[in-house]
Amino acid sequence: MRLNINKQRSLWWGVSLVVILAGLVAMGISWQRYGAPLRPSLDFVGGTRLQLQRDCSKPENCAKPIDINAVRQVMTERGLGNSSIQLVTDERGQQGISIRTNTLDVEERTQLQQALTKEIGTFDPKATQIDTVGPLIGQQLLSSGLIALLVSFAGIIIYLSLRFQLDYAIFAIVALFHDVLITTGIFGILGLVQGTEVDSLFIVALLTITGFSVNDTVVIYDRIRETLKVSPDLPIDQVVDNAVNQTLGRSINTTLTVLLTLLTLFIFGGETLKNFALALMIGFGAGAYSSIFIASTLLSLWRERTGGQSQNSDQLSVESE
């Protein structure tokens, strides 16, 4: 199998553009609906989330199933009728509830828990998860996350322009933007379709994607540089085509091994890690695609236009044998 990378570049770019546009549309819609491009979780907007599970070791405590209407009643009585309430059944078949509401202070929360205990039974404190996040934390998280993203972009540009050249670095960053856009876009769609929320781990996922997705790009660049050194007279689009095809197995396999571990995290990781693993899978997948089809084709188009082959004097290259 040999891929005609440069000949069919409009096809590769088209595929990416369609996915990115779909994502942007979804983000636009959710901006109107939720006031944010992605459905923000508690981490960003603040609030209180109670995850309570009944203590079934107590006799009679779990005899009746939890009546969600009774729970809603309790919430409405306390003026918290707009909370979202979910019944949760874990793998042991024990029933619990998950409530997300506005920020409650310690008194309000204690009272609410007492009222719920009266209504549906004693909860097991060892199986309880309570998160209360103030509005300040969310802003902090968002701003430090964005700064971290920008810092790592800048760091990668600097490093790659030292190791390769500035234009290599810039196209690698374009590919990274592509990966980040596709991941956020798909989460925008998922937010609309099945209410997937993004939490602080999503920002971690985006940063990890920037760190890892550039790997495949580096491998291809490395090969382009090596080929240009051996045969500097070859037309650039052929050099790029060869480089991509020669490293294709590497690009696919390095991504595949990581996707395998992410898949197990997605399956076994539980609620917290599920979306994290999903975001990484999408991002790494997009990363492999953009390395093969976007960064390389952009580089050859740019060098074709500027005729920049003469400047291929490499600063640092590992000499072989």
Added chain:
Amino acid sequence: MQKQRSLLALIVVLVIAAIVTIVKFPVALGLDLQGGTQLTIQVQPSEEIKKITERELEAVQTVVENRVNGLGVSEPVIQTVGQDQILVQLPGVNDPEQAERVLGGTAQLDFRRENAETRAFVNNRQQQIQSLIAEQQKLQSAKERDEKAIAANNAQIEAKIKEITELETKLFERTGLTGKNLKYAQATPTQGSSWSVALEFDAKGGELFAQLTKDLAGTGRRLGIFLDDKPISTPVVGQEFAKTGITGGRAEITGTFDLESANELALQLRGGALPVPVKIEEIRTVGATLGRDSIQRSIYAGVAGLSLVLIFMVVYYRLPGLIADISLVIYALLTWATFALLGVTLTLPGIAGFILSIGMAVDANVLIFERTREELRAGKSLYRSVESGFYRAFSSILDSNVTTWIACAALFWLGSGLVKGFALTLALGVAMSMFTAITCSRTFLMLAIAIPNLRKPELYCPSLPASNKAQGAT
């Protein structure tokens, strides 16, 4: 060969050391895995202190530490975050609500004296209200109800009540005796089922208290005990103390305490007052059972992920794949031992970072083996192919790892607790993977080539052209 032997010895020693480390020093688990409560306390500027400096933050931290120690939680973590936040981690805390109440209050205790003139004025107003209420009752029970008069009377009552509430804050004047003058505070039972908080003053506090009680004794004016500007108890000092005041430097706050609230107040007072108000900005409580479930799940995910990668490598890369697998297991052992040695606290995202790094760790091997295959196909001998596979893949490996480190560094410096754990485990994992890929895989592969039976190119690269096979074997 000599070099390979000594490297092999080094690897064996490292692996044994790693296993010993893993057995001897268990890795510390984060709150999300062992269960517990994490609070982020936001320090807020007050009217007197407009800007939070390092000094205020340190003062608050000391007080928070005192109070946490009073809670009796083992191995708490208290650290400052940024310019105006304090992070408190309480592993295995039984009553997170209590912790929240104790840590959230400023606990500024203040003994105040009732002002005679204001008192008289308020008394006067209260009498007027009494008579107005009596008037009101008369009006309402009259046969012909005069609605207008009732309304007018009511308005008068409300105005007077408002006047009193406004005066209430001026009713008591500060005396200079505050929580700073306390030596000790303790919850003690009083008659019946109620509780009180017993106080012990320091020398200066004892004097001030004696003076204060001497002034008030027998006058009918009250002593106001204020907590965070709210009166919690307003006792009257008896006539018998008019001569000397209450001496001995002891006092007792009675009020509407039960055992729990008396204990909490005593704890706050012992820990000292916060110089500035605080707000608990974030609380996350995870039950111990949930933490155990997370660990269980992570083990499943880790074992399954590792197995899938091991199988993939053997199936796709054959003998080198097997060698990569051995390196990968060594990688996992060494990385885990490093976590234990460096005292990395493992959180759920941290475990995810570790599992993810297993998938990334073989990447270096993939790059090397692909390069080796390429060289074999180009007709080089097996030994030279392996050598140049390692040699030529190195720059790709280094470049791709450095970019991952850059992202990890950004995460580590700018992220919060959980995020930091992930960044650290991932960065350590990537560093360790370079070592194992280059040292372990290489040593093992060189040793394998030394064994004649394993010196067949098809073990390294399937479907090699026949002409290359013969050449490769030489």
